[in-house]
Amino acid sequence: MYLDATTSISDLESYLNAIGFLDPKTEQIRAVEKPGEGNMNVVLRIRTDKRSFIVKQSRPFVQKYPQIVAPIERIDVEYRFYKAVTNKAIAPHIPEILTYNADNHVLLLEDLGDCKDMSYLYGERNIEASQLDQLLDIASQIHTSTPKAYPRNMELRLLNHQHIFVLPFLKENDFSLNTVQEGLQELALPYRNDEPLKKEIAKVGQQYLSEGNTLLHGDYYPGSWMAKGDHIYVIDPEFSFMGFAEFDIGVLAAHSILITMDTDCLQTIKSRYPGRLNGLLLAQVAGIELMRRLIGLAQLPLKRSIQEKKLLLELARALILDKSS
Template sequence: MHSSQLHELIDIAAEIHKSKPIAYPENMALRLLNHQHIFVLPFLKNSDFHLDTIQNGLQELALIYRHDAALKTEIAKVGEQYLSKGDTLLHGDYYPGSWMTKANHTYVIDPEFSFMGFVEFDIGVMAAHTIMITMNIDCLESIKNRYPKTLNANLLAKVAGIEIMRRLIGLAQLPLKRSIEEKKLLLEMARTLILI
């Protein structure tokens, strides 16, 4: 991802976040579904979804994090905040599957998960995918500096870490071409971000 693309995505998110709807649906049914896929299912000790069908060695790697009580406590806290009512309109699924580029224009699609929440959720999800693309967490600082309002750095990091983990060891797998060693490194980065 080029820095100009990242800047444009941050700017689009900021525009969405500036919207002040008079009333907005809670969208709780989809949020509860998303909550399960982000904060619960990837971290179940006993899951019917065997990750070695995705990539050999991934199941064993996942078990490290599925048995990490401190990690799961932090994830649960962010999950509670995700379900609480916020004051900012969010896209709710701000990742590459919701971005389209055509003729040097970027479009954001699929707002069905939108809700009133906290800005660090959208920005953290975007940051997670940037980290997975670049294999570098330094983008968090660039994102914080570009976003026009102050972000809670710890919450941003936690959301980014959770999104990385759920995309690597959860049900919502991506067509991510990474070796098992690279995924191990990404999961270690993610754990560090969550436990900041």
């Protein structure tokens, strides 16, 4: 059964009753809302006369881009992630699992309440030191989790690999960057013809597809962070896999640079992360993430001038090619 915002309350009650979660004789649904714009999955907030909770359901395509095929099993990976991160320090930063219905690819989660997606940081052009420390601590707690077995998540990784390491750097593709911002297409061309750059990107891409020994969130950027006052939650771990810590932390560093336009973020993050990191790999991941967010399909709510984007792309290239990190 597919659920969405148009599903009737009676059908929702029947479904939730059928999976043993809600008895409509004792609890009635009062409202169904969209808590935000989901990228990968259908996400609903259901309010009853007793509580509220979140329903997530995966489809065999990306919710925001239905033309992109994606593995429907990704919701199982999200479920497995939440089950794997069991240490007490991280529990306050992730939603509680309420129930999981594998047959319909549905995960029911705690409603975190009045939170805001931390994509607002791009507009503020600032990330507080306390926020950065909290995000690094959460990442470290994820990375030190030790699941006995974990899904390879290879189908979703292959999809992500294309959008991070391949498509933004094709000489010809069907995505016109000038529809995002006039002049961006021309800005991207030198990087799409830069063979030494693309060779290094391909090497990191192969490492991304290799098996590692560290549990990763896999999409550690502001769209996966939720703020409630000074407290941060981390959600949407469907891209998670066993890999290398530099991937999550490099993505965090890239978005910190996009937010602040301050290149010192990279060194700050490296020095504050509690674990050991490979400086070169960290810098390369950060550079690749900067580039793919500027000249790839997965655009951000980022208001930066063409000159600022030019500087960011130049920085990204230097991070990828400079072997002295």
